[in-house]
Amino acid sequence: MMVSKELRVAVLGAGAIANQHFDAIRATEGFSACAVADIHLDKAREIAGLYEIQPYCDYKEMIAQEKPDVAVIALPHDLHKESAVYAAGHGCHLMLEKPMAISVAECDAIIEAGRQAGIRILVGHTQHYIAENILAKNIIQSGELGKLVMIHDVRHTDYFNDSRPQWFLEKDKSGGGILANLGTHSIDKIQWLTDRTVQKISASASFHGRRGNVEGSVMIYMELDDGIPATIVQSGYLGAARNETEIIFTEGMLKLATGESLWISRGGSYEKLEPAQAAAPFELQYADLLSAIESDCEASCTPEYARQVIAALEAAYRSAETGTLQILHR
Numbered sequence: 001m002m003v004s005k006e007l008r009v010a011v012l013g014a015g016a017i018a019n020q021h022f023d024a025i026r027a028t029e030g031f032s033a034c035a036v037a038d039i040h041l042d043k044a045r046e047i048a049g050l051y052e053i054q055p056y057c058d059y060k061e062m063i064a065q066e067k068p069d070v071a072v073i074a075l076p077h078d079l080h081k082e083s084a085v086y087a088a089g090h091g092c093h094l095m096l097e098k099p100m101a102i103s104v105a106e107c108d109a110i111i112e113a114g115r116q117a118g119i120r121i122l123v124g125h126t127q128h129y130i131a132e133n134i135l136a137k138n139i140i141q142s143g144e145l146g147k148l149v150m151i152h153d154v155r156h157t158d159y160f161n162d163s164r165p166q167w168f169l170e171k172d173k174s175g176g177g178i179l180a181n182l183g184t185h186s187i188d189k190i191q192w193l194t195d196r197t198v199q200k201i202s203a204s205a206s207f208h209g210r211r212g213n214v215e216g217s218v219m220i221y222m223e224l225d226d227g228i229p230a231t232i233v234q235s236g237y238l239g240a241a242r243n244e245t246e247i248i249f250t251e252g253m254l255k256l257a258t259g260e261s262l263w264i265s266r267g268g269s270y271e272k273l274e275p276a277q278a279a280a281p282f283e284l285q286y287a288d289l290l291s292a293i294e295s296d297c298e299a300s301c302t303p304e305y306a307r308q309v310i311a312a313l314e315a316a317y318r319s320a321e322t323g324t325l326q327i328l329h330r
């Protein structure tokens with residue numbers, strides 16, 4: 001593909017995920033990083049030193065001064081909407097971290113700002129770029145294991161560990177706990193792998209975290225298109241870490257240990273599959289955005305798709321609060 005000029009990229013947020021963005025930007029011919037903003041200027045300065053770019057404290061000042069072609073939103077979830085709308089309003093294409101925002105209404109505001117500005121938005125649902133996930137999706141699409149019957153997704157992690165920034169544990173800043181942060185990966189993974197969307201959802205949650213006011217566990221039952229059932233079980237309390245998705249068909253099963261391995265059974269015990277070597281997920285994400293900008297087409301993970309994840313998230317919280325089954329209206 002012909003790259004006419006280097007597109008300048010500025011990153012909003014110099015936190016835990018920022019380095020992965022900068023490494024991927026550096027690895028992508030056609031993009032070059034120009035600046036980083038963080039409300040804690042020391043963090044911006046540290047990253048700016050590593051990547052030889054300009055540090056800022058105020059992301060609005062950074063966008064006004066640097067006039068980047070692309071803004072990467074890697075901020076706490078409650079700031080995704082205001083920063084995305086601001087950057088779009090200044091003509092920046094967006095690499096917007098997941099979850100897209102903390103409500104469907106906020107997603108709609110971002111989508112509208114993008115339309116008005118005529119910019120491209122890629123929401124960073126990294127699941128789409130993990131080699132084992134891509135192979136699993138190909139197997140599902142091929143139909144070689146028969147009819148899809150159901151999906152079972154389990155994740156356990158010590159969510160309230162001391163190194164987790166406090167904002168993740170405050171509902172008004174994060175939009176919720178393990179479900180908003182990690183459950184959105186699961187909702188996305190299930191929808192994307194199966195090319196189906198969540199139609200019905202029922203959830204229960206518990207609130208026993210050592211700090212903050214967000215849920216520490218969820219148990220979710222969903223129905224996808226064609227009535228395919230899926231469960232998501234997540235615990236953020238102490239215990240053995242696990243991140244597995246089992247996909248069950250009439251003639252076999254797949255098991256994903258996300259980011260680690262993929263297993264197949266056609267009747268006997270599971271056998272490990274070796275996916276083709278792929279570039280790092282973040283690099284694939286940036287290649288995707290670059291291609292969308294250059295060809296003036298939708299990025300593969302559109303904000304309209306990412307909005308569906310937030311619609312399911314919102315419905316799950318509504319279900320947990322009210323004890324009722326939620327039907328999603330599209």
Ligand SMILES: NC(=O)c1ccc[n+]([C@@H]2O[C@H](COP(=O)([O-])OP(=O)(O)OC[C@H]3O[C@@H](n4cnc5c(N)ncnc54)[C@H](O)[C@@H]3O)[C@@H](O)[C@H]2O)c1
Nearest residue numbers: 013014015016017037038039040074075097098099126165
């Ligand atoms: N794709 C993935 O697998 C993945 C992994 C981790 C995080 N994330 C997402 O990335 C985003 C950032 O997460 P993180 O783990 O880097 O969080 P973090 O807390 O480590 O980083 C957020 C940074 O934003 C800064 N910040 C807060 N308010 C600001 C403001 N008004 N202006 C400028 N900077 C401000 C904070 O000081 C902090 O350095 C979240 O959306 C998160 O869900 C995605």
